[in-house]
Amino acid sequence: MSSSTLSAGDPIEARCTKCREITNHTIIAMTDAGPAKVQCNTCSGQHKYRKPAAPRKTAARRTVDPKIAERKEWENLRPSMNSKQAITYSMTTAFKANSLMEHPEYGLGFVQRSVGPQKIEVLFEDGLKTMRCK
Ligand SMILES: [Zn+2]
Numbered sequence: 471m472s473s474s475t476l477s478a479g480d481p482i483e484a485r486c487t488k489c490r491e492i493t494n495h496t497i498i499a500m501t502d503a504g505p506a507k508v509q510c511n512t513c514s515g516q517h518k519y520r521k522p523a524a525p526r527k528t529a530a531r532r533t534v535d536p537k538i539a540e541r542k543e544w545e546n547l548r549p550s551m552n553s554k555q556a557i558t559y560s561m562t563t564a565f566k567a568n569s570l571m572e573h574p575e576y577g578l579g580f581v582q583r584s585v586g587p588q589k590i591e592v593l594f595e596d597g598l599k600t601m602r603c604k
Contacts, residue, residue: 476505485520486510492522540597547580547593564604565590573601 476497482505484495495508498516505519556570556578565571571579576594585591585600592601
């Protein structure tokens with residue numbers, strides 16, 4: 471049995487589709503699985519119940535997927551990459567920004583920048599990765 475003792479008319483926190491944030495709602499309709507429909511106490515809008523935990527996913531879907539952006543960037547850079555200039559990756563090799571590396575697993579990569587001591591960000595066909603270097 472569900473431990474939920476909610477019923478229609480009860481207050482509940484939910485993600486409001488209009489306010490685009492977690493607001494106090496009132497349950498309008500219940501199902502066995504939980505609240506089905508709620509009314510926002512802030513904007514009075516009625517909508518399906520969304521768990522307050524859901525917004526992170528929703529927000530991620532609305533923004534551009536970083537993977538897609540990285541892939542685009544890779545495709546833009548790829549024609550200008552000369553794989554003959556790529557330095558084979560090793561943790562004991564120093565890499566400069568804007569240089570090319572050849573990684574045994576990820577293949578050709580473009581060193582974008584240093585992101586800390588002995589750390590570089592490298593764009594591979596697979597996406598951006600943080601690598602150790604000298
Ligand atoms: Zn609202």
